Amino acid sequence: MMRIFVSKDMASVALGADSLAEAFASAGCEVVRTGSRGLFAIEPLAEVETDEGRIAYGPVGPNDVSAVLDGSHPARIGRIEDHPFFSGQQRFTFARCGVTDPLSLSDYAAHGGWKGLETALGLSPQAVVDAVKASGLRGRGGAGFPTGIKWQTVLDAAADEKFIICNADEGDSGTFADRMLIEGDPFCLIEGMAIASHAVGASHGYIYIRSEYPSAIAAMREAIARSATKIAPFTLEVRVGAGTYVCGEETALLESIEGKRGEVRAKPPLPAVEGLFGRPTVINNVLSLAAVPFILAEGAQAYAEVGFGRSRGTMPVQIAGNVKNGGLYEIGFGVTLGELVNQIGGGTASGRPVRAVQVGGPLGAYFPPSMFHLPFDYEAFAEAGGLIGHAGITVFDDTVDMAHMARFAMEFCAVESCGKCTPCRIGSTRGTELIDRIVAKAPRAAGTLETLPQMRNARTAARSHEEEIDLLRDLCDTMKHGSLCALGGFTPYPVLSALDHFPEDFGSGHALTEAAE
Structure with a gap:
């Protein structure tokens, strides 16, 4: 029986992978559902097991099955490892994604799984933390804080209970790595969390996954159930996100897990000292924790050399x-x-x-x-x-209007703000209004009073275009340095960069749109 590999990653499914898998099964093939290889232009992708290795075809559909099976289909890629998109990659974290059955314990072990955990269990907690420090691993999100330093703080904290939390609240537009790994190699994340639990002395962990990822939630819950014996006495559970962007911030995430409204906490104390239920807590995102098994299995130096x-x-x-x-x-x-x-x-x-x-x-x-x-x-x-x-x-x-993109950043912050701090809650709303006025008061719009937004008062109406831009920069400075968390603190990045690199869009408003037409 011919063996075929087809992704069940949600991006692949959205492009028709389920129908393709059903067509191969109807043709008498053994179909193995994997994660995605990661290039969506070639999905749905089918890989045929041959004596020469797995030969890929993509994108293909149900009507292409016979041509794929006899090797005549023009979408033949060959060995996926030789494709230009994949040949230059260094897959430490995603080595198994697209290769193995995500929920097969035997598949995971056959491709190097659990080696990192086995190594870690043979070391003292301090030695594991030292290895993570030596690797140079930094948080794969936010500001890139050194992971080993965070673990050291939790290890040194005296407490009757400690926790490991994986932040899988992947809310950024254009990001999908967390979902890909959870759906394509969930045991890797579980192994990383189990290593962290040994390193800091934690007994229980939570994986906080956004509610918009139902397939990832189901995959992770099944993977936890299948690996429970392997990671014991450490225990894990999935918590489904509260449907708000701000819960991706670590302290708002803690509030959500505790059953409260997702609001940012003031710091200090840091979560590593006083986190979930007041206990020392490691909070890392998916990509940080999923990198740990490689570091313990292959050695910190192998990771740090890259x-x-x-x-x-x-x-x-x-x-x-x-x-x-x-x-x-x-x-x-x-x-x-x-x-x-x-x-x-x-x-x-x-x-x-x-x-x-x-x-x-x-x-x-x-x-x-x-x-x-x-x-x-x-x-x-x-x-x-x-x-x-x-x-x-x-x-x-070159058809994008960067003034509109800057406005989107402010509007996004206004919609997603938890409301706890004034710079974020009020500043983002005033920032949206400011950008509207800047565009309307731009030199090309001079004399067209009907395009002006409603002014709050005479002083607002009297400010010049240049004064409005100066005010926007001042507002961004207040938000950057006065906000409680990164939502308000980082919103100035897209606004100021748009102002600095694309000033013409703030001076002429619709010039680019007209040029594109």
Whole structure:
């Protein structure tokens, strides 16, 4: 019986993978459902097991089954490892994704699973923490705080109970790595959390998954049930997110797990000292915890040898937006932004020139092609006025209006704010109004009073276009330094970067739209 591998990742399913799998099963084939390989332009993808290895065809549909089985289909890719999108990757975290049956314990073990946990259990907790420190692993989200330092703080804290929390509340637009890993290799995340529990002395863990990911929730719950004996006495459970972006912030997430409204806590105390139910708590995101099994199995040095500067190891970069090769590309830090967009991403799907790239989700900065020399590195992006965050890259062509994108950032913050702090709650609303006035008061709009938004008072109406821009910059400074959490604190990144790199869009409002037409 011929063996066929078809993804059951939700992105693949959305493109017709279920129908394809059913067609192969009807043709008498043994169908193994895997995670996605990570290049959505070739999904639905079918891989045929042969004496030469797995031979891939994609994209293909149910009507292509016979041509795939006899090897004559023109969408033949060959060995997926030889495809240009995959041949240059360094897959430490996503090595099994797309290769194995995600819920098969035997498949997981046959492809190197549990080696990291077995190594960790043979070491003292301090030795495990030291290994994570030596690897240089930093939080794969937010500001990139060193993971080993966080673990050390929890290990040193005296308490009768400690917790491990995985933040899988993947709310950034253009990001999907958490979902891909949970649906494609959930035991990897479980193993990473079990290692963390041994390292800090935690007895129980929570995986907080956003409610919009029902398939990921089901996959993780099943994986926890199947691996319960393997990770005992550590226990795990899934908590479903409360449907709000701010619960991706670690202290709002704690409030949600405790059954409260998702609001940001003031810090200190830090969660590592006083976290869930007042106990010391490790909170890492999916990609941080999923990197840990490789570090323990292969050694901290093997991980630390890859990367750039203080950014060590690999980063699963998610490429989305107006781009030809949308998908996940895992590579060591140091690859340039231009390589990710133009060579790996293939440029825009529309065929028009790239005008801007947003890195780090909806609160990330916008970069023009003149900055494509930047290496993908925490420090390099921070110095350039941006952040890597969850490593989501969204590509825009030359029809985008960057004033509108800056307004979207403020509006997004206003909608998603938990309301606890004034700079975020009020500042984002005033920022949206400010950008409306800036566009309306732009020189090209002079004399067209009917385009002006309703002014709050005579002073607002009297301010010049330049004074409104200065006020917006001042507001961004207040939000950046006065907000309780990163929602209000990071919203200025897209606004200020749009102002700095695309000032013409704030001076002429609709000029780009008219040029595109």
